[in-house]
Amino acid sequence: MPKAKQYLKVSQKKAKQRPREPESADEFLAAGVEFEEAGEKWRAGDAAKSARFFARAIENYENGLQRFPASFDLAYNKARVQYEITQHPRLSAQIPVLLVDQLRIALESHKIALKLQQDNADSLFNTAQVLTSLAEYLNDEGNSLETVQEASKLLEEALELFQRCLTVQEFQFSETHAQIDMETPESQATDFMKSDSSMEDVTGISTSGPTEDERWASIVEPVTQDTLLDTAMAQLDTLNTLCTVLAPDVRARALWSDVEATRLSRSLAWIEEYSSDLLKTKVSTYAVGSSERLNEILLGRAMFQCSLADASYRARRIDLGTYERELVSAFISEETPLNLSNDPEGLCDKAEALTTFCTSLNRFPPSDISIPHSPTSLDQLGNLAWKYLTLALESLTAASTLPTARNRAKIQLARGDVEMLRFRLSLHPLNLKLAQRSADTLIRNAQVYYRGAAGLAKNAGLMGEEKEGIVKESVAALAGGEVGKWDDLMSKGAEKAERQDLWKIIEEMLEDGLVDGALQTGQSTGRVPLSGAMEFNGGPPGESLVKEHT
16 A cells, blocks of 8 residues: 655644735735635545635635745645645545646646745655655556656656755754754843743744734744654655666566666666665664654665565566565564554555565566476465465455554455465466465455455545456456356446446556456366457457457
8 A cells, every 4th residue: 555645744824814805925825724724624524525625725825826926835835735635535536637637737836836945845845745646656557668767757856856855954953953052051041031021932923912014923843853754764765666666567678678677777776875875874863762763664664675676676686585585574574673563554565565576476487487397486486475475465454453544445455456366376377276275265255355345445435446346356256257247347337438447447457467368267167258259448459358268
């Protein structure tokens, strides 16, 4: 499951009464904040109403910027709200614009705000977050060379902005501590008396009675060690995403030229060097005294370690044994201090890393696999995949039982995916006997998990996850030799738009290795086509989803 994005603290303002129609930049700001607060109030219960309030906030900030184009606060708030909407699926679904376009609009707004204050740490941080989110979306939607190049460029820009942000924050942090060190107890007492006599607090808000121009006052929060750690960990997350983007798929690696292979190897070497400096000189320093955040730091390090190992394995920089050792040291070794027993998100991340290992093992088997008497046999590969998929399922099951788990529908979808992957081990070419003995149970389990995911998503108003659960359940049933659910799905999804959505979900199942081009089943028939002779509207021109095999 993707990890939720973090924002630095939003600039806080204290508002006085404002006129009905905003006239100054501060009054436009006050009106926008009120709309935001209303949006927050309705976000959990009425997504449509919440989205309307947020849209009014954005419109208000935009109106203010037309009159006061140099107002950083208006530009900053407009950009921030646009991005926040994209991070809540129920809200973004209310916007009549594709998510990728919502992200591009938010990015443009952030760049406008950043031009107004190029060294504002919050603006630098948030712009880097938008760049990362956009890259993640592009990577999820496709793996063409153009997509990889665009996503990589966005992530490199994000890393640059995070580094600028960290430089600004480190300067502010050292400056604050230098001022504290220079103050003697006597000067502090004198400053306190002066502050008390003038009735003015450290924020600069006068309590002697506001004048007409003192309608707003900014509360500037000091940079702390935690703030520095937030930015360093965000950099590590971005490096993690970059590894995922660069990891080649089967088609990409087959089409590699020597130049492209060399370029990828150099990129991964650069990431390795960059991360080493980040972890040793930045994260380790900022983590001192932050024992309550130890698990967060260890989890971020473990996920990056696994992502780098996966990309390196796919790029032939390391062998399967090295990849497995990296995985074990990150999550499984008894020596690791990482404790995920009460962390549902961390358990899901662990399951994702384990599943990715098995997927890469299946897609990129060791080069000696076909050599007679090779040290790596098909049976060994099958048992290795079974072992780590079982551990992944255990992690997801543990996450689903925790009361703090969020988006339980996604957890159930992931459980169904793992059962489908375990079922695939029973089929050609691995033909793992352990999986064959449990094949019927695995298929039934997958259907139960997918059905449960669809129900949970429906109750939560998550249309995308609901549709994914329905489609995957029908495909799982078809893998078990039952065609009724598939036929029902086809009859309900007759519209072209519906067929395009179905194609997209099944195409993702193909890419994730949950099914293959011609669906293998555990039945004696061996293989059945997902759609019979049906052509998917919106699928590849002139190409069935699967081919008939006689």
